[in-house]
Structures are given as structure tokens and as C-alpha cells.
Amino acid sequence: MRRSVVNCVLGIGFFAVAAAFLVARGSPPTGYEASIYAGTPTATWLGLGVAMAVAVAIALLARGLDQAAGIGLGGLSVTAIVALPAVRNYHFSGMGDALTHLGWTRDFLEGAMYPHELFYPGVHGIASALHLAGGIPVERALLLVVVALFVPFVVFVPLVVRDMTGDGAAVGFAAIAAWLVLPINNVATHMGIHTNSNALFLVPAVFFAFVAYSRRRADLEALPFGISPFGLLLLASSVALLLVHPQQMVNVVVVLAAICLVQFVSRRRSGNPAIAGHRTAYAHTLALGGLFVAWSLSNERFRDALSGLFYGLATAGVGAGSEVGQRGSSLSEVGGSLGELFVKLFLVSALIGGVVGLFVLLTWLGRTRVDSESRAFVTYFGAALVPLGAIFLVYFVGTPTMAFRQVGFIFVVITVLAGVALARGVGWLSGLVTTPGATAVAAAALGACLVLALATLFASPFIYTPTQHVTDAQVSGYDSAFEHGSEEIAYAGYGFGVTRYGQGLYGVERDQDRRYRATIAGTVEPDPFEAGAYGEAYPPDRYYLVVTEYDRVREHEVYDELHHSEEGLAELATDPAANELLSNGEVTLYAVEDR
Structure with missing residues (x-):
């Protein structure tokens, strides 16, 4: 390939990546996103698609420094995709192990745990x-x-x-x-x-x-x-x-x-x-x-x-x-x-x-x-x-x-x-x-x-798993729910347990006596819940139920009401067994008891 052609094509590719990055950076999420792919602007995907097409062509056709530049362009494009949660200013990403790792990092910073006490302290130490x-x-x-x-x-x-x-x-x-x-x-x-x-x-x-x-x-x-x-x-x-x-x-x-x-x-x-x-x-x-x-x-x-x-x-x-x-x-x-x-x-x-x-x-x-x-x-x-x-x-x-x-x-x-x-x-x-x-x-x-x-x-609904996007509202909602609840009442989640959020907010090793850590399953049983027996859906018969936008999307849309239905949740709001204690648009806390 002629050098002038290669330079021009590479220039287009790098410009496309830069433009895609800027568009993504300028489009932060306004709430919970069920799919990071759908939430990211189309212009970003177009830019990254152009860059990847250029990178593939140069990596296969060119040699030497030109090929190295094409490989660098492709690597930069894929890295930009990997970095989308950070680029688009997600508060956090990950609701399972990721929240536990967040808790361990907090433990490091607070002195509740030392790096050598954790089996794999590398990620937490760098953070x-x-x-x-x-x-x-x-x-x-x-x-x-x-x-x-x-x-x-x-x-x-x-x-x-x-x-x-x-x-x-x-x-x-x-x-x-x-x-x-x-x-x-x-x-x-x-x-x-x-x-x-x-x-x-x-x-x-x-x-x-x-x-x-x-x-x-x-x-x-x-x-x-x-x-x-x-x-x-x-x-x-x-x-x-x-x-x-x-x-x-x-x-x-x-x-x-x-x-x-x-x-x-x-x-x-x-x-x-x-x-x-x-x-x-x-x-x-x-x-x-x-x-x-x-x-x-x-x-x-x-x-x-x-x-x-x-x-x-x-x-x-x-x-x-x-x-x-x-x-x-x-x-x-x-x-x-x-x-x-x-x-x-x-x-x-x-x-x-x-x-x-x-x-x-x-x-x-x-x-x-x-x-x-x-x-x-x-x-x-x-x-x-x-x-x-x-x-x-x-x-x-x-x-x-x-x-x-x-x-x-x-x-x-x-x-x-x-x-x-x-x-x-x-x-x-x-x-x-x-x-x-x-x-x-x-x-x-x-x-x-x-x-x-x-x-x-x-993860996305394309593979039947919603994106594990943790929003500011989710964090503040859980924090309020944990801090203002009675110490004698346990917590339960609506399809997703609450323990991980407790670890992410307060640390894994600290606050070991918090009541949300004492739960086993951490979620309400679908069958009694859907039957309207809300007080029987969690073993203590008296509990706090935390429902998030992530829960609603996963259970009602992605899982197509396999375990929980919109009707069951709507009926909870009017049932005498439940009282809504707080809601910020993405997190709702109910006090539920058997009556």
C-alpha cells in the first residue's frame, strides 16, 4: 500500500476513535441503563466501527511501522469499549463480586484489612x-x-x-x-x-x-x-x-x-x-x-x-x-x-x-x-x-x-x-x-x-442478563435504607440480595455485625410473594424489602416475569402488610410483616 494512502486511512481511524470517545464522554447516563450498548450513543458505535474496520485492514495488509500503527488503532478501539463504564461516568459497574471487591478496597483504605491478608490483593492495592x-x-x-x-x-x-x-x-x-x-x-x-x-x-x-x-x-x-x-x-x-x-x-x-x-x-x-x-x-x-x-x-x-x-x-x-x-x-x-x-x-x-x-x-x-x-x-x-x-x-x-x-x-x-x-x-x-x-x-x-x-x-439483555450498572441513586438509596432501618429487622432483596451492597458501601471486614450480613438467601421467595402472602415470603415474617430499578428490569423485562410479575409488585404497594418507607426513583424500601 502507498504510504500516503496508509497515512490517510490511519488518520481517519484515529480521528474516528477520538470522536467516538468524546461523544461517549459527553453522554453520561441519566439513570439505570439496562444495556450499556443501547445506552451508548449510536455515533460512538459508528466511530468505533470505522476505526475497527481500518485497523483490521491495516493489520492484515501493511507491515512494519504501518502495521504497528494499525494494531495500535485496533487495540485502542477495543480498549475504548472496555473503558465505556469509566468513560461514560458510571458511578460503578458490577453488582456481584465487584461490590465485594469494592468493600475489600474500602477495608484496605480504612485499615480493617491489610493486603497480605487477602488471597488476591493486586486489584484492590492498585485501586x-x-x-x-x-x-x-x-x-x-x-x-x-x-x-x-x-x-x-x-x-x-x-x-x-x-x-x-x-x-x-x-x-x-x-x-x-x-x-x-x-x-x-x-x-x-x-x-x-x-x-x-x-x-x-x-x-x-x-x-x-x-x-x-x-x-x-x-x-x-x-x-x-x-x-x-x-x-x-x-x-x-x-x-x-x-x-x-x-x-x-x-x-x-x-x-x-x-x-x-x-x-x-x-x-x-x-x-x-x-x-x-x-x-x-x-x-x-x-x-x-x-x-x-x-x-x-x-x-x-x-x-x-x-x-x-x-x-x-x-x-x-x-x-x-x-x-x-x-x-x-x-x-x-x-x-x-x-x-x-x-x-x-x-x-x-x-x-x-x-x-x-x-x-x-x-x-x-x-x-x-x-x-x-x-x-x-x-x-x-x-x-x-x-x-x-x-x-x-x-x-x-x-x-x-x-x-x-x-x-x-x-x-x-x-x-x-x-x-x-x-x-x-x-x-x-x-x-x-x-x-x-x-x-x-x-x-x-x-x-x-x-x-x-x-x-x-x-452483560446485556442480548444475552438475557441486564447490565450491572450501579447508579448514584442506587448507592444513596441503599445507604439510606441501611442507616435508617431498625436493627431488629432483617433485609431482603427482590431477586437480588442486599448483602453485596452492604459490603460495597461499608466494607467486607468492617461492620461484621450488621444485620444484612446475617441473611442467608437474602431474597424473597417468589411463590408466596406472587400469591400475595408477603409476610411469608421471607423467613423472619417481618423484614425490609429493597426493590431497585435493576430488579424491575431484570425480573419483569429481561426474565419476562419468570419469577416475579409487575402485578405482584404493584399489589404489594397497596397491601396492608407493607409500608413504603422511602423511594428515590430507583430504590424503594418497604417494611413488610405478616398480618
């Missing part, structure tokens, strides 16, 4: 530093940490592939694969304040350190005592991963252990000469494995999780099978199906995973035209998928949520391999048609994949 150093509100600091931890993913995936192959086409495809954000599945990994998911985006930095360490000669770029700077980077990045979430650090150790086995066998059987020339990862694997054991066994939370896994493996009826069946039944009642949801959440992942799986198999059979260096790294990461898959099967039987978290890590590895696999696939296709034709087909297919993948990056 605390931003708050203390910059005066940023704690909620916003956490939203910014999500963005900061995402950036290494779009930066290091193409860098890993460049170091593996040196092939410009593979680098371009790797960048596009990273923009798909395949590790997020919205089953157990989420785009938001979710430390297990946030840790996934640091993994490519660890892989880059390993690849660089393996290929660099020991006598070059060495620190004193012959220490490799990339070896230190491998250790440092893994420690950072440990602090963000240890589960993903364990997976890294598993990957390194599989690589060590490949290196050991290859040296004994005179295998790939490139593997024989690589520096081994034996010492790093042992050091990181020992570090994880020392860190985890001293933490009660890890021991409880491990006990829960063993219990799940040993208990009949526990596992993913029953959970999938339950969700499938619920989906059918709201007009959806598991097949539809699979297409939305996993079709792109399945397609990319299929291409990668076929490529790895053909490479092992010697049916692909890759040099020995590239084949070595494909063998490394391909072999690592075997133990990672075995761990997934164990989780699948014992703790289904952990199984889908494992899927998230597996797709980090697949994303790295996808760059090489797609480049070779297009090379094969160009032999059937032409190189421009094969590239055009690949660009169109990947463009369609980008649309579907990014449309499911956040």
Missing part, C-alpha cells in the same frame, strides 16, 4: 494507590484498574506471536484475535471488576517473557551473574499474576510444566533442533510452583475453595450437568434456548478454537509449512492445552463455575496460537484463489466475528 495518590473516588479507581489490566492483553498477544514466528501476517492475525477478547465468556469470566477475569489479561505478558527468555542466548543481554533479564521478567510477571489472582498463576505453572516436559522429551529423543537450542524453564517452574504453594496454603480462603472442589467431586448431583439443565429450562421459559445462547456466547470461540485445534494437529503430523522455531512454540502451547483441558474436566464435575473460568485461560492460549493458525490458513486459501482474495475473505469473516464477540463483551 487504593490511585485513590490515595490521585484523590480518585474508590469506585472510579476500580473501573480504571480494569482498563489498565486489560491493556497488556492487546499489547502482548501480537508481541508473543512476533517473537514466536517473526511473520508479519501472523502478527496481524494475532492482534485481531486479541480484539475478539475470547477469554470473556460471561458465564464465569466477565468484563469488569472480577479479579479472576482481570488476571487473564496479564497472562500474555508472562508468555512473552517466556518466549523471549527461551530464544535469547545466555551470553547476550545478561545481567550480573549471568542472570537473564527475560528470566527475571518471567518471574516478576508471574508474581504480579499471583497477586491479581492465584488461579491463573497456577495455570501458568501448568503451562510451564508442560513445556518443561516437551523440552525434556525432545532432548532425550533428538526431536526438534529448535527446542534443543532453547533455554529450559525447569528452575522457573519449580520456583513459581513453590511460591504458589507457600502463598496459598497459608490462606484460609484457598483451603475452603479446595475443600469445596473435593466436596463437589465426591457429591452426587453436583456438577455442570444439573446446572446447565436448570439454565436451559429457565431460558426456554423466557423465550430463549441454550442453543441460541451458545451461538451468542461461544460461536466465535468455537470457530477460532476449531481452527487452532486443526492447525496444532496438522503441525504435529508434519503437514504444515512452518519453520522449526515456530513449530517448537506451537508444540509448547499445544501440549499445554492437554493438562489445561484435564483440569477443566475436573472442575466441570466438581465446581462448574471454576470450569468456565478454566475455559477463559484456555482461550488465552488459543488466542496466541490463533495468530499462527489463521496466517497459515489464509496462506493455504491463497493457493486456491489469490492472496488478495484470501485476505479479503479472512477480513470479512473476522470482521463478522468481531461484531458478535464485542456485542457480548458486557
